Amino acid sequence: MIEPILPAGAVAVEARTDPPGLTAHPAEEPLLARVVDKRRREFTTVRDCARRALVLLGHPAGPILPGQRGAPVWPAGVVGSMTHCDGYRGAVLAPAAALAGVGVDAEPHAALPDGVIRLVAGPGERDRLAGLAAARPQVWWDRLLFSAKESVYKAWFPLTGRWLDFTEADVSFAPAAGTFTARLLVPGPVVGGRRLDTLDGRFLVTDGLILTLVAVPPAPV
Structure with a gap:
């Protein structure tokens, strides 16, 4: 599904369901000791996607453990991102030589819960969303904005x-x-000695899902 917005040099592996009998990597099992079954299935399937993507990049299918603030720790020379929601699990990875960073998010194509948009969007964004909704009412722009900001983060x-x-x-x-x-609106990341003031992304609305992806170009050689 995500291929239309996948950047050059990246690979993606996706799943719409949790394969029966799929198990976590042994090194990941301690992370699942107290989680409910739904969370276990999401965790296991999305990491299976990520491991398969690692193999596509020529890396071993090792454990994917959380680091600072729960962000996944990738092998040296790899950047990546994982996402899951009802009906979708996916991972996007790339060699660090191809991308300096990547963020991906999937969401159901439905309105955000009441009140959430004011936590997500500033006044200018809410004004623009109103214009987008009037012009293209078939898209839930509030949820799309939420997803875009998840990918940015x-x-x-x-x-x-x-x-x-x-x-x-x-x-x-x-x-x-x-x-x-x-x-x-705060100082951005520095890539190759250059501070980034913006991050660019692509989006796709299809089959009841919203997919967003932010790709950070590598530093110039």
Whole structure:
């Protein structure tokens, strides 16, 4: 599903269901000691996707353990991101030479719960969402904005090691192109000695799902 928005150099592995009998890597089992069955299945399937993506990049299918703030720890020379929601699990990975960072998010194509949009969007964003909703009412733009900001954060954090609040990035959509730009309202990550003031992404709305992806280009050689 995600291929139309996948950047050059990246690989993706996806699943729409949890394969019967799939088990976690032994090194990941301690992380699942107290989790409910639904969470176990999500965790296990999305990491299986990530391991299969690692193999596509020529790396061993080892455990994928959480690091700082729960972000997955990838082998040296690899950047990646995982996501899951009802009906979708997926992982996008790339060699660090191809991308400096990547963030991916999947969400159900449905409205956000009441009141959440004010936590996610600033006044300017809410105004733009109202215009988008009037022009293209078939898209739940509030959920799309939420997903875009999740992808922004997943690309941001490995590069900075810092939290990024929803209100610290201002996102604008280009619907016809299927793209978005996040203008960072705090100092951005430094890649190859250059500070990034924006992060760019692509989005896809299909088969009851929203998929968003942010790819950070590598430093110039």
